[in-house]
Amino acid sequence: MSTIVTGAELVTSAHWPVPEERRTVTVLFADIVGSTGLVERLDPEDVRALQRAYFGAVAGVLRRWNGVVEKYIGDAVVALFGAGGSDGFDAYRAVRAGLEIQRAVDRRMPTGTRLRVRVGVATGEALVDVAGIRDGGHGAASGAVLTTAARLQEYAPPGAVVVCPATRRATAGLVEQRPLASMTLTGKAQPLDVWRVTGAARPRPARHHGPLVGRRRELSTAGDEILRAVRERLPRWVSLVGPAGSGRSRLLHELVRAVPTVDGSPVRWCVTHCPPYPEGQLAPLAEMVRGFAGLRATDPAATVRGRLAAALDGLVPAQRAAAVSALANLLAAPDDDTAARLGAQVWRRVLLELAATQPVVVAVDDLDRATPALNRFLHGLFAAAGERRLPLAVVATHGPGRADVLPGAAGRSRRVPLPPLRAVDTGRLLRHLLERAGRPAALAATLLPLVGGNPGVAAAYVAARDGHRPTDAVPEPVRRAVDARLDRLDGVSRAVLMAAASLDGDVTAATVERLLGWAPGRAGAVLRGLVAEGLLRPTPAGGHRIAEPTVARVARDRLPRAVRDEYARRSASTDTRPGVAGGEIGPGPATGPMPRGVDTTGSAVPGGPVSGPVGRGAARPATVTTPTGRTTHHRRPARHVAVPGGGIRARSLTGPVGAGRTGTATGHDDSRRPDGSDDTLRVVGPGDLPRTPPAPGFVLSPVPTDPGGSLRPLPATRSAGPRGRPPAPPGPPGRDRSRPPAGSRRRPGPGQVTALHTGRRTPSGR
Secondary structure: OEEEEEOOEEEEEOOOOOOEEEEEEEEEEEEEOOHHHHHHHOOHHHHHHHHHHHHHHHHHHHHHOOOEEEEEEOOEEEEEEOOOOOOOOHHHHHHHHHHHHHHHHHHHOOOOOOOOEEEEEEEEEEEEEOOOOOOOOOOOEEOHHHHHHHHHHHHOOOOOEEEOHHHHHHOEOOEEEEEOOOEOOOOOOOOEOOEEEEEEOOOOOOOOOOOOOOOHHHHHHHHHHHHHHHHHOOOEEEEEEOOOOOOHHHHHHHHHHHOOEEOOEEOEEEEEEOOOOOOOOOHHHHHHHHHHHOOOOOOOHHHHHHHHHHHOOOOOHHHHHHHHHHHHHHHHOOOOHHHHHHHHHHHHHHHHHHHOOOOEEEEEEOHHHOOHHHHHHHHHHHHHHHHHOOOEEEEEEEOOOOOOOOOOOOOOEEEEEOOOOOHHHHHHHHHHHHHHOOOOOOHHHHHHHHHOOOHHHHHHHHHHOOOOOOOOOOOHHHHHHHHHHHHOOOHHHHHHHHHHHOOOOOEOHHHHHHHHOOOOOOHHHHHHHHHHOOOEEEOOOOOEEEOOHHHHHHHHHOOOHHHHHHHHHHHHHOOOOOOOOOOOOOOOOOOOOOOOOEOOOOOEOOOOOOOOOOOOOOOOOOEEEOOOOOEEEOOOOOOOOOOOOOOOOOOOOOOEOOOOOOOOOOOOOOOEOOOOOEOEOOOOOHHHOOOOOOOOOEOOOOOOOOOOOOOOEOOOOOOOOHHHOOOOOOOOOOOOOOOOOOOOOOOOOOOOOOOOOOOOOOOOOO
């Protein structure tokens, strides 16, 4: 069981190391219009029947759209979307749920009773109890976004769904919206713009502008696979694989333009896109049929049938009338299972007959969202084309987590990965985007380290740079995509990633184990899994670093302040990151200040001696307050030495650094003292000493440490030098480097200590 210390209280969870998160959630607030007057008119038994029908209808809709009921307030229902897990479309699901609630309430009400419901939908940040989120989990979320949703509901017309600006931006292009008059909220200085949602929007093709940057090799590889399919007359499956924003859709768009013909034969491209939560399982096929016949979604039924008949001329002559009818029914009702199944069968036969006369490429964008029925259709089409040896290719775009399982297609499938753009290509893309947006091209240098080679992230940062938001703020579309990536991880992996994001620089398994209070050896496998997911990358120093700046920012922002502060305290008390002065310190729970003595395993030995070699401490925080209330300021890494019989002692030294005094020091301050003296060693109380379990086989050496800050192992054959100090490393012949030249006062540099005691006190008795 892991425990996160948050001030005076402990937050404990057996399954989730960080039980609360700051998350961007969408809140749906639904309430009955005029419920008080309605209840007054009805018999109590009729009221109970009405309530059951109403709450049953609302709960069923929320389950369908993966919403969680946070609380019931009288007749009102408060639901959360994205609280337990985000898919990047939380706001869209909430709005669609609000629209469906209006229809479901009308269908489920008892005869003779008509209810009107108002729905408000708001998106914003909330503190969420991730470990306890569930239906009816009262208090599972806290934040102003819940109040905003309630106020929007009060402002909404009866039977309407009203959304806030953040929800409008998150659902742009997915639902139809029209503006309403601005509303004033108590406690807000500015009026709030609101919009009314009228329904789901028809899919629109994505628009691509500007030159293709940094993807010429991938474009050539995919094009070559299509050429092979046509020339060998065997179908081939091409997958354009990359994370969200990597340019998969743009590459598919360029591929259509790059391969219009093969050896003089025109290529027939049939392209579709898998939208989030389509109207039916085979709805993308309906869009493919519309593109094939040159139809629009608003065309009347007579136009649809006429154009379908013309497009099918010569392909299925004996069954053309039946084929036209089946495809027309698919276009009219893609959510009807029977019509969709019959239409898909006819469409597969049409594609095969078309491939017998000319090369055909079936392209599906965002195959990650495909339903099982659509996957079965594509696999069946591919297998049937292979049996007939037809020049047909399937091109699909999806994320790296999807595996292409194609029985019998050995050697006929190709994954084309889309890695991050090189820095030079990213810079070119940023300058082009900035010029199109009318912004200074010099901003490219500022945005370059934030983008991480992702074209979609680059476009989002440029669009968000409106002069009012800081450049390094993560744009909303990017945050939604990263939230979805994080929530695909299990709780343990997500906690490790968030812990790593709370620190600057590299982290090791020992670092993570100390931050989360884990036993040694537990974090290594999790870190390797995150590397395989592409979220972490190994570093030359032996640690790990989060691969993308936006992932690090979003993961860090999810941590509550109390947990963030606790991680900082544990990291500052014993820093185990590679390359940080202080060295690799053995893992151990960091549950409080270090006592006067520690044994070699890091467990407390009150008042006892140090029973083994002592490791140097990590970089101290800027300000430390001792148990007696004294505050010290540190600028350099703390240095710890040991006195047998007394544990780690904290005594002051009166001479300046390098004056030849010996003693026991725990800190170094190179700022001027209030009394005017300069650069003296300052000590702190023993309660402030961080827990520093020693590294077995290592001892302190009065020579500079390795650049990475780790302790140097001393060969077993070397004996101690004068006064118990370890001998100095060998130097040039003829020079004794065990002590400075006579009369000199050498200051210790970073990574050095002034003395290593073996029980002998200084001449002054200190």
